[in-house]
Amino acid sequence: MDASNESRGALIVFEGLDRSGKTSQCGRMLLYLEGLGHSVELWRFPDRTTSVGQMISAYLSNKSQLDDHTIHLLFSANRWEKRSLMEMKLKAGTTLIVDRYSYSGVAFSSAKGLDFEWCKAPEIGLIAPDLVLYLNIPPEKAAERGGYGGERYEQIEFQKKVAQHYKLLEDSSWKIIDASQSLEDVEKQVKEMVSEHVSSCRKGKPLSSLWS
Ligand code: 2DT
Numbered sequence: 001m002d003a004s005n006e007s008r009g010a011l012i013v014f015e016g017l018d019r020s021g022k023t024s025q026c027g028r029m030l031l032y033l034e035g036l037g038h039s040v041e042l043w044r045f046p047d048r049t050t051s052v053g054q055m056i057s058a059y060l061s062n063k064s065q066l067d068d069h070t071i072h073l074l075f076s077a078n079r080w081e082k083r084s085l086m087e088m089k090l091k092a093g094t095t096l097i098v099d100r101y102s103y104s105g106v107a108f109s110s111a112k113g114l115d116f117e118w119c120k121a122p123e124i125g126l127i128a129p130d131l132v133l134y135l136n137i138p139p140e141k142a143a144e145r146g147g148y149g150g151e152r153y154e155q156i157e158f159q160k161k162v163a164q165h166y167k168l169l170e171d172s173s174w175k176i177i178d179a180s181q182s183l184e185d186v187e188k189q190v191k192e193m194v195s196e197h198v199s200s201c202r203k204g205k206p207l208s209s210l211w212s
Pocket residue numbers: 045046060075076100101102104105106108109153
């Protein structure tokens with residue numbers, strides 16, 4: 001996608017089941033990289049602030065009903081509407097820490113029974129993360145962490161299916177972290193991996209696209 005050797009920011013994605021600790025680790029990485037003097041932003045998907053994001057938010061909180069294919073495409077559209085800004089930020093040297101991305105899109109929709117390849121198709125051409133940190137936790141253990149809220153997918157049987165579908169998406173950009181450990185132990189491992197990838201992107205690692 002981009003052959004230049006220019007220094008750029010890293011695209012770092014956190015994935016995992018609900019209550020795996022993604023949001024806490026994202027916050028910690030933001031502070032860590034800011035502390036080192038890097039330009040860094042925290043993003044999350046779905047981005048509920050856009051008009052597409054508001055439709056997604058209404059669906060997740062059971063205020064609206066949508067066909068499974070339709071909501072899948074809305075989640076994907078919500079990433080596409082941020083794609084050019086994402087590229088601009090990365091090329092300008094800003095590292096993006098992203099809480100969920102295309103892997104959530106495919107894992108959750110295919111766990112509902114939609115065809116796996118059909119689910120991947122609308123994600124093709126989005127920017128590929130430099131690093132995917134998968135916070136791995138047994139669904140039972142995740143459920144113990146303060147219980148689930150009232151959103152649509154927060155049920156243990158469904159989360160088990162999501163975990164199985166996530167596994168099918170693992171590739172060389174993934175690092176699997178044991179998220180049953182303490183926040184501090186997880187943070188220590190995450191920091192090392194993040195630092196390594198931020199520095200390889202500063203040295204000019206080219207951007208690439210999903211899913212090639
Ligand atoms: P949060 O609780 O993290 O806001 O997630 N989801 C998310 C999908 O089904 N498809 C997607 O593309 C994304 C990004 C996962 C809200 C829920 O939305 C699910 C949980």
